[in-house]
Amino acid sequence: MNTKKPFSKDIIYLENVAEVTDKIVEKLRIDVNQKLRRFGGVVGISGGIDSSVCLGLAAKAFGPDKVTAIMMPEKDSSPESEMLARKLAAAFGVKSLHLDNITGALDGFRCYERRDEAVKRVFPEYDPRTYKMKIVVKQRGLFNNLPPMFSLTIIAPDGSQKDKPLHTNEYLQIVASSNFKQRSRMTTLYYYAEALHYAVIGTPNKHEQEQGFFVKYGDGGADVMPIGNLYKTQVYQLAKYLGVPQEIIDRTPTTDTYSAEQTQEEFFYQLPFELMDRFWYGYENGYSPEEVAKVMGETPERVAALYNNFERKRRTTDYLRMEPIRDYYRG
Amino acid sequence: MNIAEIKQNVQAYISENTFASKDKITESTLVFKEGFLDSMGLVMLITFLEEKFGIETTDADMVEENFESINAISEFVSKKLA
Structure with missing residues (x-):
């Protein structure tokens, strides 16, 4: 007998959020403690919804005293992320909260220098000290068989914007250098995980996993991914249930990768x-x-x-x- | 450059860059719809066309009809060169 429900707009919602949360928490505890044989979890928090939910799940699974939250801002990060991260850790009773600014590491990798060199080949007037930049997808819409083109936007100090399609070498160089950010964060998380004998709790959700919106061995590098099967709507359901601070729930999801503000919809999902x-x-x-x-x-x-x-x-x-x-x- | 030469160049480029044999991708194969090329493939294809044929593509050019197959791409380049 076919028991598939008719499709509806509400079909996406979890019917019993408490039950789903309990199941994830139980599996997280078994995976980390019994399969991986680690004492607790390290979570990189950004002030975004996904990492917030993962911190809440980890605190429930291992107890707040067996969870370490790490903020890893760099010079392009949103300044409000730190304040939100502190509120978040407090909301879940996580006292072990570390702030590791990765700007120095990124300078060492020549992340900014390599990125800015490629940006300047497209816009010679670009000055990273005063301009902001981002990559955006040209919105032809997903209802089209032709994939989107990427373009580079720079924002001058007076707020004026310029936009040009990106060619292969510049696109690849900007992305490859920006990916140092996620990979440096992964390295930092594993430092703490190994120092504490904990596991790294990865934060990608279902779309990021399945559509490939993550950096291989960057935010895609983790021991467990407890929300990897959840749609974003469901992540928000869990956020409310777990008690993620409202300011985080109300924030528009951003990539927090380029110096100019950029939504995930603008960069990837469309x-x-x-x-x-x-x-x-x-x-x-x-x-x-x-x-x-x-x-x-x-x-x-x-x-x-x-x-x-x-x-x-x-x-x-x-x-x-x-x-x-x-x-x-x-x- | 005539349309046959353009087609030959485009076919050679796509074959080389998709690692697919020439018999797998015919002149009318829908290269994006059938997954031979992705978004990175489109960026690379545009770069190739601009460098090889000296053309410039605009936002308005970026429609499926211009890039869906080797035939369509060759027609597009030919029109740009005319």
């Missing part, structure tokens, strides 16, 4: 998460484009194009999720 969640749910649970289109006020053709887009995104980001390939010659 759809507000409320819509993305529902379309992705339909796609991954085998709902037909016709059924989803009817509920979401779209045409079946556009939803089918969106599904193709999801499929392509998943396939083309397989590399990020792959373990090192080891099945070579065995003597």
Whole structure:
């Protein structure tokens, strides 16, 4: 008998948040204590919703005294993140809170210098001391078979903006140098994890995992990922249930990667998460484009194009999720 | 450069950069829809076309009809060169 529920806008919501939270917490405790044989968890917190929920889950799983929260700002980070991180740690009773500014490490890697060199090739007038920059996707929409193009935006001290499409070398150099940020954070988290004999609790959610919106061996480097199967809507449900401070819940998700403010929708997803969640749910649970289109006020053709887009995104980001390939010659 | 030469160059580029044999990607294969090229592939393709053929692409050019297949890309380049 087919028991699949008809598709609806509410289908995305967890019916029993307390029960789901308990299950995740229980599994987290078993995984970390019994499988990984570690005493507790280290969580990198950014002032964003995903890391906040992970801290709350870890505090419930191991007890607040077996959880260490690490803030790792750098010179492009939002200044309010530190204040939010302190409130968050206090909300969950986590006393072990460390502030490790990674700007010096990034200078050592020549992260900013390499990035700015590429930006200047596109905009010679760019001065990193006074200008801000970000990469944005050209919004052709996800209902299109052609992937988005990336463009570089610079913001002058007087607030005026310039935008140019990015070519291969500059795009790759900006991304590769920016990825030092996530990888430096991962290295810092493992320092604390090893010093305390804890596990690193990774913070990517379902979309980040499956659409490849993470840095391999950066924020994708962790021992466990307790919200890796949750849609963003569901992460927000858990946030409310766990008692994440309202200021964090109300913040627009940002990438916190480039010097100019940038939303995740603007950089990667191209759809507000409320819509993305529902379309992705339909796609991954085998709902037909016709059924989803009817509920979401779209045409079946556009939803089918969106599904193709999801499929392509998943396939083309397989590399990020792959373990090192080891099945070579065995003597 | 005539359309046949453009097509030959585009085909060679796509074949080399997707690691797919020439018989897998025909002139009418939908290279993006069928997943041979992704968003990085589009950035690289545009860079290749601009450098190889000396054309400039604008935001308005960035539509599926211009890039969906080797045929479409070659037509697009040919029009730009005209």
